[in-house]
Amino acid sequence: MTSAITIRGLRMRYGTTEVLRGVDLDVERGEIFTLLGPNGAGKTTTIEILEGFRNRSAGEVRVLGVDPERGTDAWRAKLGIVLQSWRDHARWETRRLLAHVAEFFDDPYDVDELLEAVGLTEQADRRVGRLSGGQRRRLDVALGIIGRPELLFLDEPTAGFDPEARSEFHELITKLAARDGITVLLTTHDLAEAEKLAHRTAILVRGRVAVCGTPGELAAAVQAPSRVEWLENGRPQSVTTSDPSQVAWELHQRFGGPVPGLVIRRPTLEESYLNLVGRES
Ligand SMILES: Nc1ncnc2c1ncn2[C@@H]1O[C@H](COP(=O)(O)OP(=O)(O)OP(=O)(O)O)[C@@H](O)[C@H]1O
Numbered sequence: 001m002t003s004a005i006t007i008r009g010l011r012m013r014y015g016t017t018e019v020l021r022g023v024d025l026d027v028e029r030g031e032i033f034t035l036l037g038p039n040g041a042g043k044t045t046t047i048e049i050l051e052g053f054r055n056r057s058a059g060e061v062r063v064l065g066v067d068p069e070r071g072t073d074a075w076r077a078k079l080g081i082v083l084q085s086w087r088d089h090a091r092w093e094t095r096r097l098l099a100h101v102a103e104f105f106d107d108p109y110d111v112d113e114l115l116e117a118v119g120l121t122e123q124a125d126r127r128v129g130r131l132s133g134g135q136r137r138r139l140d141v142a143l144g145i146i147g148r149p150e151l152l153f154l155d156e157p158t159a160g161f162d163p164e165a166r167s168e169f170h171e172l173i174t175k176l177a178a179r180d181g182i183t184v185l186l187t188t189h190d191l192a193e194a195e196k197l198a199h200r201t202a203i204l205v206r207g208r209v210a211v212c213g214t215p216g217e218l219a220a221a222v223q224a225p226s227r228v229e230w231l232e233n234g235r236p237q238s239v240t241t242s243d244p245s246q247v248a249w250e251l252h253q254r255f256g257g258p259v260p261g262l263v264i265r266r267p268t269l270e271e272s273y274l275n276l277v278g279r280e281s
Pocket of ligand 1: 014019037038039040042045046189
């Protein structure tokens with residue numbers, strides 16, 4: 001696989017504050033990749049640098065083989081961009097707005113096909129201002145990809161969604177990526193979203209990649225210690241350990257058989273993530 005995005009030693013400074021402190025990342029073509037992290041971690045800054053909206057302070061960046069600071073119109077046409085805030089096109093009808101934006105591209109998607117793909121066929125003649133939050137975000141995605149991009153940037157696309165809208169949105173992104181081989185880079189605060197959607201995720205904490213990998217690799221890398229609890233002479237005992245089976249085995253040896261009240265509590269991935277974010281902050 002070849003890289004859609006390569007980042008080496010990326011640094012960004014706003015005044016005297018260093019917001020990105022040496023980020024290294026590779027996103028492969030065809031991947032759905034999430035950038036996960038708490039508020040202020042530097043996700044939006046990173047994505048804006050990749051989109052060519054912001055000049056970096058230091059480091060090497062290539063997006064589809066091009067330095068974003070030197071991106072041409074032809075390069076830009078290969079990108080789909082969905083920003084955090086909604087566009088203000090409230091009085092346009094959904095289909096007309098998409099058809100209008102499609103005119104700017106050489107080989108856009110068919111408007112009705114795309115409306116169908118994002119689940120907005122029934123809303124095609126409705127004014128944008130009358131769409132629900134979830135429908136509006138689907139339209140944002142449609143606007144982001146109407147030009148048939150090779151790479152789609154989504155900055156917190158599901159913020160404010162209810163669980164059903166979020167789940168439908170995940171299905172849409174997965175379907176589009178699989179159908180058209182679009183590379184997707186998405187930012188989120190939500191670990192469950194990253195786990196569900198992404199082939200790989202990088203956790204950004206205070207301007208550095210703390211962990212990067214598949215959901216399984218992430219779970220192994222961020223795993224916080226487990227807690228082993230048991231009863232000894234009727235009194236509750238406990239120990240925190242990264243190797244609970246070893247502790248359980250030693251207890252079994254010591255008791256010469258079953259350990260009274262033995263419980264092993266493993267942290268959830270969410271607890272482990274919060275532990276990691278707390279540790280790195
Ligand atoms: N234009 C700017 N000038 C000065 N500081 C900025 C600017 N943009 C962002 N920052 C600061 O840089 C840090 C990283 O911000 P950024 O928006 O990249 O983080 P984020 O991970 O996207 O956060 P969030 O999840 O809240 O959107 C924050 O402390 C923010 O206040």
